[in-house]
């Protein structure tokens with residue numbers, strides 16, 4: 001699986017109505033960093049490509065609004081139940097663990113670059129704890145993606161420690 005960046009820009013209806021911000025549950029920051037093309041259904045994967053490749057990775061200045069319920073990624077998910085989820089308790093646990101690790105709560109707003117910067121403070125092995133309830137964790141894709149993100153930051157750092 002590759003981390004394609006070829007998706008077209010999104011024109012979605014499942015964004016914040018005023019700002020057009022991408023709506024994200026807290027745990028979807030790391031899911032978006034780890035996205036490599038495997039989803040719950042073809043429709044879910046197409047939407048994930050649209051949001052992650054078409055908006056977040058295409059433009060790090062993309063505004064993100066954090067929410068407690070279904071978000072821009074959940075919209076076509078076969079497990080979505082209105083604004084909730086068929087696995088509500090497990091998903092709430094992921095949001096709580098990721099939100100605490102990232103310092104992000106529903107209601108917060110920032111750019112995608114700022115959300116990614118918070119994720120870079122984590123160690124990939126932190127996912128063993130905060131993602132323990134996720135079926136995708138054993139694939140290792142998200143830990144690898146976070147490791148790559150941190151490595152890219154190190155490579156871009158100037159000798160004086162500032163980002164170039």
Ligand code: SF4
Nearest residue numbers: 030031131134137142
């Ligand atoms: S392991 Fe699951 S919850 Fe954790 S970042 Fe990956 S997809 Fe998201």
